[in-house]
Amino acid sequence: MVKRLLIIDDDPDYVTGIKSILDNAGYAVEVAYDPKAGLQALQSRPYDLLLLDIMMGRGAEGVMIARKLRKDSKLREMPVLIITGMREQIAFLFPGEPIHPGFVKLDELVEKPVEPSLLLEKVNHLLQLAEERKAVPA
Amino acid sequence: MTEASETYTFTFMKEVSSLLHAADGNPFPMCVQCGTCSGSCPVAAYMDYTPRQIIAMVNAGLKDQVLDSNTFWYCASCYQCTVRCPQNISITELMYALQRYSIWKSRYKEDMIGPSFSEAFAKTIMRTGRTFEPILAPSYIFKFKLREFFMEIQNATELMLKGRLPLLPPRIKRLDNFKRMIRRIIPMGGEA
Amino acid sequence: MKEYAYFPGCSLEKLAIGYHQSALETTKKLGVKLRELDDWNCCGSTTYFHIDELLAYTLTARNLAIAEKTGLDVVAPCSACFKNMFFTQSHLKKDPDLAEHINFALEEDGLQFSGDLRIQHLLEMFTQDIGAEEIKSKVTNPLEGVRIAPYYGCQILRPRRDHDSAESLENPQYFEELLTAIGATPVDYPLKTRCCGGSLIISSRVAALSMVRNLLQSAVEREAALIATACPMCQVNLECYQQAVNQEFGTNFEVPILYFTQLVGLALGIPEKKLGIGKELVSAMPVLAR
Numbered sequence: 001m002v003k004r005l006l007i008i009d010d011d012p013d014y015v016t017g018i019k020s021i022l023d024n025a026g027y028a029v030e031v032a033y034d035p036k037a038g039l040q041a042l043q044s045r046p047y048d049l050l051l052l053d054i055m056m057g058r059g060a061e062g063v064m065i066a067r068k069l070r071k072d073s074k075l076r077e078m079p080v081l082i083i084t085g086m087r088e089q090i091a092f093l094f095p096g097e098p099i100h101p102g103f104v105k106l107d108e109l110v111e112k113p114v115e116p117s118l119l120l121e122k123v124n125h126l127l128q129l130a131e132e133r134k135a136v137p138a
Numbered sequence: 139m140t141e142a143s144e145t146y147t148f149t150f151m152k153e154v155s156s157l158l159h160a161a162d163g164n165p166f167p168m169c170v171q172c173g174t175c176s177g178s179c180p181v182a183a184y185m186d187y188t189p190r191q192i193i194a195m196v197n198a199g200l201k202d203q204v205l206d207s208n209t210f211w212y213c214a215s216c217y218q219c220t221v222r223c224p225q226n227i228s229i230t231e232l233m234y235a236l237q238r239y240s241i242w243k244s245r246y247k248e249d250m251i252g253p254s255f256s257e258a259f260a261k262t263i264m265r266t267g268r269t270f271e272p273i274l275a276p277s278y279i280f281k282f283k284l285r286e287f288f289m290e291i292q293n294a295t296e297l298m299l300k301g302r303l304p305l306l307p308p309r310i311k312r313l314d315n316f317k318r319m320i321r322r323i324i325p326m327g328g329e330a
Numbered sequence: 331m332k333e334y335a336y337f338p339g340c341s342l343e344k345l346a347i348g349y350h351q352s353a354l355e356t357t358k359k360l361g362v363k364l365r366e367l368d369d370w371n372c373c374g375s376t377t378y379f380h381i382d383e384l385l386a387y388t389l390t391a392r393n394l395a396i397a398e399k400t401g402l403d404v405v406a407p408c409s410a411c412f413k414n415m416f417f418t419q420s421h422l423k424k425d426p427d428l429a430e431h432i433n434f435a436l437e438e439d440g441l442q443f444s445g446d447l448r449i450q451h452l453l454e455m456f457t458q459d460i461g462a463e464e465i466k467s468k469v470t471n472p473l474e475g476v477r478i479a480p481y482y483g484c485q486i487l488r489p490r491r492d493h494d495s496a497e498s499l500e501n502p503q504y505f506e507e508l509l510t511a512i513g514a515t516p517v518d519y520p521l522k523t524r525c526c527g528g529s530l531i532i533s534s535r536v537a538a539l540s541m542v543r544n545l546l547q548s549a550v551e552r553e554a555a556l557i558a559t560a561c562p563m564c565q566v567n568l569e570c571y572q573q574a575v576n577q578e579f580g581t582n583f584e585v586p587i588l589y590f591t592q593l594v595g596l597a598l599g600i601p602e603k604k605l606g607i608g609k610e611l612v613s614a615m616p617v618l619a620r
Contacts (some may be wrong), residue, residue, distance in 0.1 A: 010153065010156055010157075011243075012149050012153065033149075033152065033153070033156065034156035035156075036156075054325070055242055056156070057156060057157060058157065058158070058159060058238075058382075058383035058384055059323070059324075059382040059383050059384030059385055059386075060323060060324050060325070060382070060384055060385075061384065063323065063324075063325060063431075064384075064427070064428070064431050067431060067434065068427070086324075086325075088244065089241070089242040089243075089244075090324065090326075090382070097326055098326075099325050099326060100321075100325045100326075101325070103325075159383075159421070159425075180524055180525045180527075180541050180544075181525075181530065181534070181537050181541070183537075183540075184534065184536070184537035184540075208534075211533065211534070212530065212534050212537060214484075214525045214527055214528045214529075214530050214537075214538075214541070215376045215380075215484070215485070215528055215529075216484040216485075216488065216524075216525035216528070217484060217485070217488035217489035218484070218488065218524075218525070220488065220489045221488050221489055221491070221499060230489065234380040234381065234383075237380070237381055238380075238381045238382075241381050250533070251532060251533040251534070252533040252534070255377060255529070255532050255533055256377050256378035256381065257378070259375075259377045259378050260377075260378040260379070260382075263371070263372045263374065263389070267371040267372060268340055268371065268372045269340040269372050269375070271344075271345065278532050278533070282535070285577070286535055286574075289573065289574050289577070292573075293570050293571075293573075293574075293611075296611055297345070297570065297611070300609040300610075300611070301344075301347065301609060302344055302345050302346075302347060302609055303344060303345070304343065304344040308340075308343060310369050310370070310371050311369045312369055312439055315438050315439035315440070316371060316392075316439065318438040318439075319388065319392065319435045319436060319438040319439050320385070320388070320435070322434055322435035322437075322438060323384055323385055323388050323431075323432075323435050324382075324385065
């Protein structure tokens with residue numbers, strides 16, 4: 001079955017790039033360009049994986065979305081790949097300091113710009129882990 | 139090409155709109171171009187484009203001209219336009235949204251003092267929980283013309299003599315808690 | 331004795347130390363106690379933190395949560411701090427999702443925000459809660475014959491929308507009433523709610539200097555001997571950059587800029603030194619010695 005992915009990212013140019021990579025790899029990709037539309041999409045239908053930007057809307061609203069997922073019994077099982085350029089976007093993120101993920105059970109963080117091969121590798125890996133978790137009910 | 143640029147036009151207004159709180163005021167396309175904002179703005183004379191023009195340009199998708207202008211960095215946050223707008227558009231918030239957009243996309247000009255002053259200000263608070271005027275000075279003073287430079291030094295000296303400049307940076311007591319609090323909002327510096 | 335939670339803000343620690351001293355002295359004399367918030371942090375003012383609003387709300391919500399613990403009404407003497415507190419509370423109340431997110435962060439400091447504070451600017455507390463009549467009854471040294479321009483500035487009035495009428499937004503009168511109560515003569519100051527330039531004094535110097543010039547010019551035309559302010563940003567722009575205005579525009583302004591609390595304090599007979607008078611760059615002594 002074709003895996004359904006959702007991208008929530010407010011940068012249309014960037015989205016065009018990663019969407020075409022994922023389309024070509026055979027995924028069914030949908031896009032929400034702001035956090036509100038993103039949450040609506042997540043609540044209306046199931047996705048196999050979420051690609052999430054951090055700095056959107058009024059600030060780090062990506063973090064808000066991730067925290068909301070964690071509180072939802074169904075959505076918290078969905079793997080999340082956080083793709084962010086926040087180190088360059090935020091004035092006080094000092095160079096060299098790491099950015100932490102760990103908002104939901106299965107998440108990983110990569111920084112923009114992402115190499116196409118790395119993007120596909122991460123997506124694949126997270127989808128696989130999610131399958132394994134489903135196979136072994138807790 | 140035509141089709142692509144039309145999509146783009148549509149997107150810039152939406153992109154900027156998505157940076158504002160949904161409940162704040164009416165959408166920009168409701169602007170009737172009455173000019174009350176520009177007439178009320180105390181800084182309009184110094185802006186590349188007046189607030190009324192900026193709204194029209196955002197709606198028309200003139201992204202590059204908007205981002206290359208000084209208008210939104212010259213907003214003094216006085217909210218005169220916002221409270222007088224007959225269409226209830228949050229014009230000050232639009233200026234902030236454009237600042238956010240230009241900072242996040244590194245689209246501001248090198249010689250602007252606004253962005254580097256903002257950066258120094260934010261860093262100081264993140265480190266100590268407080269502001270400390272002397273540490274902010276280097277973020278802007280070297281961009282001043284010579285006369286402004288000496289005026290600033292003279293001012294600082296006089297304020298110092300009157301006991302109005304702090305010598306040591308203040309900091310809050312529960313600074314560790316404060317920093318962990320920030321990390322729950324901004325995922326920086328190690329584990330959550 | 332009525333007590334208030336008091337959020338001084340960063341400027342009042344040093345740059346506006348006279349505002350801080352006079353706020354404490356006058357309230358004491360008027361039977362009001364200001365209890366400074368424990369371990370407060372910077373509210374973010376108006377620079378950078380509108381770029382990251384989530385962070386801005388967090389900074390201010392911490393102070394609000396500390397104030398809530400006291401169970402008291404809260405006052406802020408700085409208009410920027412006041413505006414941030416006022417709007418953080420109203421935005422978080424309108425957006426429970428955001429409030430929940432911010433509260434999750436506040437847990438790190440053992441705090442919770444609920445959003446039920448009564449938030450006032452210090453000038454409002456003087457005029458609404460204490461009242462002009464009460465202040466008048468305690469005046470021992472009325473400032474007779476001193477013509478004063480009441481400068482409200484921006485953020486004490488805007489962008490809040492809880493005014494009684496459009497008139498009270500565009501042409502408020504409470505500052506004038508306070509000045510009358512202490513025996514002074516408030517002048518009709520047409521630019522009283524016009525902006526001082528705020529942080530543009532750093533980022534867009536020439537624009538801000540012209541704004542300051544207009545405010546000084548208007549006060550002088552109305553024959554005001556001094557300008558009364560209710561915000562440290564306004565005070566610093568009008569006073570510390572007066573010389574820069576004179577250099578830039580070839581003017582020779584020498585208008586003292588005092589905080590309203592300093593003027594009230596004088597009228598209540600509090601010694602100048604205790605009110606921080608004498609720390610101005612443009613001395614108020616010649617005007618006050620008359």
